[in-house]
Amino acid sequence: MASRSSAEHKLWMRNFHPSSPGAPRLVCLPHAGGSASFYFPVSAALAPEVEVLAVQYPGRQDRRLDPPAESVEALADELFSVLDPQDDTPLALFGHSMGAVVGFELARRLEAAGRPLAVFFASGRRGPSRVRSESVHRRDDAGLLEEIKKLNGTDLALLDDEEMLQMIMPALRADYRLVETYQRGPGPRLSCPVVAMTGDADPRVTIDEARSWAEETSGAFELLVHPGGHFYLAPRQRAVNAQIAEYLHRVAPRTEAQA
Template sequence: MANRSSDEHKLWMRSFHPASPGAPRLLCLPHAGGSASFFFPVSAALGPEVEVLAVQYPGRQDRRAEPFADSVEALADELFRTLDPHDDTPLALFGHSMGAVVGFELARRLVAAGRPPAVLFASGRRGPSRVRVETVHQGDDAGLIEEMKKLNGTDLTLLDDPEMLQMILPAIRADYRLVETYRRGPGQRLSCPVVVMTGDADPRVTLDEARSWEEETTGAFELLVHPGGHFYLVPQHRAVNAQIREYLRRLAPRTDAQVRAR
């Protein structure tokens, strides 16, 4: 799947469970401050029917020694170069919060290269054309911690551990800077389907902002609303995984037995 060396590919893409031959691929992009391991439960739930790959951004966990990305676009460029242009396995993208924006920019690059993703799942994020001035990344550590508590996406015990905070806050701040300074650049709309998932009580995304993703594609659009806040997908994991699985089943090639049964 990678154009680069195997070791470099493993830096970006993490595979937690084996997949069946020919299984559609789901590339998962984490939220601000998140890591590939956030999607371990998704991989466990969808495998082996789906090959789940989770992206590990630079500057955290085993990539702590690497510099943070300069922009969302730079992240998308790196990911695009990592994907094998000759691999015809159906590729779906799932991005949560900041990951939805990274997924959108990656999808734009894939569309421009003539190999659009099978679907973009955009979770917990307003449409790219909806601009809101946000400056959390410019505040002090206390403000950043308060924001994380408000969104309820981080284990609260970590936020009370000074040593752990020293390790995770730089990555979180860097990611907030990326997503808060991101502005959609000019360019054509996507041609792939876009499925938007959101929580009905998300303090950062209104239903109108979630629905605005429809403006970003000429393909099919679907809005799925779940009970919960910004990290609705954790308590609603069964429903979310079921929706992803059902959509990706349409991408899997039929076996000879399935064809004969029609």
């Protein structure tokens, strides 16, 4: 599958559970400050019918000594280089928050290389055409932590651990800078189906902003609204997993030869 070495592929893509032969592949991209382990429950729920690959960005956990990416585009380039565009396994992307933006740019690169996507799930993020001035990455540490606590996506006990903060703050700030300075460049719309997911009380994304993902594809579009805030998918994990599985079954069914 990998166009780079197997070791480098494993550095970027974490496979927590084995999958059945012919299973569709779902690449999951974390939020700002997030890591591959955020998607362990998704992998556990969907295996073995779906092969879940969770992306591990540089600058966190076992990659904390690797320099963070300089831009969304650079990060998408790196991820593209470890995915083989010649592999015909049904492929889907799921990105939450910052991961949705990275996933969008990765999808553009895959489609440009002739690698069709079964579906792109864009979660907890406005469409790229909706520009908003944001500067959380310029705040001091206290201001950045205030934003994290407001979104309620991190174990608050970790934020009270000074040693842990020293480890996570550089990557967190770099991620916020990366996504807040991103601007959609010129290029065609995606051709794959896009499913936007959002929480109805997300302080960072309005329903209309989530719906604007429809502008980014010439394919089918669906908006799924869940009760909850920016990290609605944690308490709604079972429902979200069921929707992912159901959609993949529709757009990437297993053939008799694969089963």
